[in-house]
Amino acid sequence: MGLGTYDFALAIGGEAGQGIATPGDILARIIVRRGLHLATYNSYQSIVRGGHIFLTMRISDAEIENHGDSLNLLMCLNQDTMDRHQRLMGPGTRIVYNSDSINPGTEDMGADLCGLPVGELTQSRNRLVQNTVGLAAVTYLMGIDFSVLEESLTLRFQRRGQEMVDENVNVARAGYEYAREHFTQFEQTPPSGGKPLAVWSGNEALAMGGAAAGVKFYAAYPMSPATGVLHWMAANARNLGIMVRQVEDEIGVANMVVGAAQAGTRSLCATSGGGFALMTEAIGAAAMMEIPVVFINVMRAGPSTGVPTKTEQGDLWQCLGASQGDFERIIVAPLNCLDAFNISAEVFNLTDKYQCPAIIISDLYISEGRFSVDPDKIDMHPTIDRGELITEPSDTDGYLRYQLTDSGISPRALAGLEGYVHLAATDEHDEDSTLLSDEFTNPHKRRAMVEKRARKFDNILQDIAAPALVGPADADVTLIGWGSTDGIISEAVDVLNAAGISTNHLQVKWMVPFHGDEILDIVSKAKWTIIVENNYSGQFARYMRSENGFSANGHIRKYDGEPFMPHHIVDGVKAQVNGETEKYIPYQEITV
Amino acid sequence: MATTAINLTPRDFKGKSNPDWCAGCGDFGVLNAIQRSVAELGFRPHEIMTVSGIGCSSNLPGYINxxxxxxxxxxxxxxxxxxxxxxxxxxxxxVGGDGDGYGIGGNHFTHTARRNTDLTYVVMNNQIYGLTTGQISPTSSIGMTTKSTPFGNVEQPINPVTSAIMNGATFVARAYSGDVRHLSGIIQQAIQHKGFSIIDVFSPCVTFNLNNTHDFFKERIKKLEDEGHSTSDWKTACEKAMLFGDTIYTGVFYEGDRPSLEDVEPxxxxxxxxxxxxxxxGQDEAKKIITGMM
Structure with missing residues (x-):
């Protein structure tokens, strides 16, 4: 990831119900159609009306996977936004606001104040027109032609009638002209990038990935920040032949997907940590009955209800320990949206091959963040491999569902086929599904079945890629992260190298199976290792130590609910290089 | 539904294992009735899936082919x-028991009835937790003494029949496992009914419930069909289902024709x-999705 020649970040703040999403979405579409990259992060509260929402959108001609370090432009939809964030805006930045109702505060750090007399410009009593006027001023300040905005407004509002289009275009023109007469444009205008890009969120990527991987059954109970997966599935289900069920609780969800998977469909569900806690017994059931099924846990800050709209990497051990007993499961934490998309087909192929449950760990940051993507990189037709699945009837007898094999994998039949009638049981069972408790618990058979299920994972590491070190091999500092922090750490590494601190980066995504030896081989050669993670206790640090005995030199941890920004990591590395601390906790400057 | 002319007997539906239930357990009658029903309806083993939870009665899928x-x-x-x-x-x-279905699984019971999924649910109701050696269940009567209620149960039992009707089940019946012929007739109707069918079957636990015994039911049971009950009359059905004294009704209480979940699922x-x-x-579907993101 390189830093672009154009790197611009704006934020829109207001309260829930003020319609922040609309100008944000219009601008995002303008940006990606121009071929520019974007990364957005929406900081919000668990509230339907009121409160404070703060949408950050970063735009660049280079690929970006985080919302950046600073703001160039602030658009205030209410006084609260001005009061909270004016202090972030220094010389060279702009603050756009409705001067009828919002006053600049006392924390003037040198930003150009761009007040818009919205009432005079619009003669409208529609509260939402201030958003369009503001958006028009932002568009002017950024140096985007009015015709581009006009086209986007037309596309956006045409479904709601010509009158709606005209109203928005007219007030936008007034705002744009007022800005031209009264404000100074930014010196740098957004370049035209290459071909048009697409935009998606991690939740959309996870859902699309599932659809491309052949998911036919999706069940969910709404829970932030995983609900976006349900919404995408529900909107597309009918066209794609996917059945979507909203179920009474996550216990029902998990058991329903296990049942559907046993009958033979690829089945998926998504939730967040609290719902995942309710699902766990069914994960063990899938392991015992050897049913391939995929669970997505989109992490938010816990414990318990926690901070429903904030991010955290706090559920690693919950996933590692989900469900009673000692059994095999696949756990993977995708690194970004495209990875979240690609991982679906890979994980479904693995679960079908090894007949086991899998957990995809995402988090609010990538799942609700919106990012640009090159549409040509989205492979909607990935390889689908269902493993040893019997799909045709037979007239022979003697099928053993849990046959003891060298690989531990027993051919699995779709339910309903003649010749393969069998029982799947959560009680320990014999090769022919006979419950061990039905014939006096037999320790030798129990041992054989435990070993059979475990044996499936003996060679699974061969099927997945080991993590690779990025950056100079002999760097002074090695940053280690897992999952969604990839795009943030990568940029911090670039900044550190540019600042003369030689740094490289190892990002791990496969938690189980874990490349313990390969990772140890890399990190044991490193001069100074720092593990970066979005939790208090160092869940990954403890996990790595348990798997390969490696302890890092230092740690950077954040657990205030907000995601890392690149400079948090840069500052943390500098503090550790200077010997100030071995555990750096960054200060979150933007509070919402 | 039946697709073949081959006539199988209940014996053909005997599973690999023999039941491990206590001698005299009501669940034997339910197993026999299910095997008889699917044979008489002309099914073959691979056309049926039997699903259970956990408990004595939930061992049934191991005993049926x-x-x-x-x-x-x-x-x-x-x-x-x-x-x-x-x-x-x-x-x-x-299949399953009263604790499994009305206690720990109560939420699913409510919502499955509401969805009217085309399932045939046979609950072996013994009004006790047997596998855990005798504690009250959601259907235990007030006053019943068990290991968990040594001074007598003080909680009102659930009424599975009225609950099922209120929650939207479209075939609601009650039966007694000691009358296999009657039970089998109801199970056959339930399987043929399109929508969620529930049969609450009194299936006495001869080891841990010494109140609701075979004799207890034989003395009290009256069949709805002998009294000309109309299965479309849900109000009378609920009134009759509430009786649990000298008279206890069995038979089909209610049958509705609301479409099942599969019928309304596009x-x-x-x-x-x-x-x-x-x-x-498909190529077109994939392209449409990508275009929608641009």
Whole structure:
């Protein structure tokens, strides 16, 4: 990831119900159609009306996977936004606001104040027109032609009638002209990038990935920040032949997907940590009955209800320990949206091959963040491999569902086929599904079945890629992260190298199976290792130590609910290089 | 539904294992009645999936020769719903006990009735927790002494029949496991009914429930059909279901014709069972998705 020649970040703040999403979405579409990259992060509260929402959108001609370090432009939809964030805006930045109702505060750090007399410009009593006027001023300040905005407004509002289009275009023109007469444009205008890009969120990527991987059954109970997966599935289900069920609780969800998977469909569900806690017994059931099924846990800050709209990497051990007993499961934490998309087909192929449950760990940051993507990189037709699945009837007898094999994998039949009638049981069972408790618990058979299920994972590491070190091999500092922090750490590494601190980066995504030896081989050669993670206790640090005995030199941890920004990591590395601390906790400057 | 002329007997539906129930357990009668029903309806073993939760009665899928799932305590209904959604051509019979279905699985019982999923749910109701050696269940009578209620149960029992009717089940019946012929007749009607069918079967626990015994039921049971009960009259059905004294009614209390979940689910209108459909997206569908992101 390189830093672009154009790197611009704006934020829109207001309260829930003020319609922040609309100008944000219009601008995002303008940006990606121009071929520019974007990364957005929406900081919000668990509230339907009121409160404070703060949408950050970063735009660049280079690929970006985080919302950046600073703001160039602030658009205030209410006084609260001005009061909270004016202090972030220094010389060279702009603050756009409705001067009828919002006053600049006392924390003037040198930003150009761009007040818009919205009432005079619009003669409208529609509260939402201030958003369009503001958006028009932002568009002017950024140096985007009015015709581009006009086209986007037309596309956006045409479904709601010509009158709606005209109203928005007219007030936008007034705002744009007022800005031209009264404000100074930014010196740098957004370049035209290459071909048009697409935009998606991690939740959309996870859902699309599932659809491309052949998911036919999706069940969910709404829970932030995983609900976006349900919404995408529900909107597309009918066209794609996917059945979507909203179920009474996550216990029902998990058991329903296990049942559907046993009958033979690829089945998926998504939730967040609290719902995942309710699902766990069914994960063990899938392991015992050897049913391939995929669970997505989109992490938010816990414990318990926690901070429903904030991010955290706090559920690693919950996933590692989900469900009673000692059994095999696949756990993977995708690194970004495209990875979240690609991982679906890979994980479904693995679960079908090894007949086991899998957990995809995402988090609010990538799942609700919106990012640009090159549409040509989205492979909607990935390889689908269902493993040893019997799909045709037979007239022979003697099928053993849990046959003891060298690989531990027993051919699995779709339910309903003649010749393969069998029982799947959560009680320990014999090769022919006979419950061990039905014939006096037999320790030798129990041992054989435990070993059979475990044996499936003996060679699974061969099927997945080991993590690779990025950056100079002999760097002074090695940053280690897992999952969604990839795009943030990568940029911090670039900044550190540019600042003369030689740094490289190892990002791990496969938690189980874990490349313990390969990772140890890399990190044991490193001069100074720092593990970066979005939790208090160092869940990954403890996990790595348990798997390969490696302890890092230092740690950077954040657990205030907000995601890392690149400079948090840069500052943390500098503090550790200077010997100030071995555990750096960054200060979150933007509070919402 | 039946697709073959081969006539199988109940014996052909005998499973690999022999039941480990206590001698005299009511569950034997239920197993016999289910085996008799599917044989008489002309099914073959691979056309049926029997799904259970956990408990004495939930061991039944191991004793019957059909596809089966022996799942988690209380989770038979969502598991079975998943199976039915994935392959709606399978006939799915769900079995279990009163604790499994009305206690730990109570939420699923409510919502499965509401959805009217085409499942046949046979609850072996013994009004006690047997496998855990005798504690009250959600259907235990007030005053009953058990290991967990040494001074007598003070909690009102649930009424499965009225609950099922109120929650939207479209075939609601009660039976007694000691009358296999009557029970089998109801099970056959239930399997043929399109929608959620529940049969609450008094299935006495001869070891831990010495109140609600075979004799207790034989002295009290009256059949609704002998009194000309109209199965479309849900109000009278509820009144009769509430009686649990000198008279206890069995038979079909209520039958409605609301469409089942599979009938209103657009994805199942054409294309056969989901589990047998081709995976992956068509070129046009894929293109449309990408365009929508730009």
């Amino acid at each position: 059909t596809y089966g799932m022996h799942t988690l305590h209380g989770r038979s209904l969502p598991m079975a719903t998943g199976v039915k959604m994935a392959n709606h051509e399978l006939n799915v019979i769900v 994805v199942l209108k054409t294309g056969g069972p989901l589990s047998f459909r081709e995976l992956g997206l």
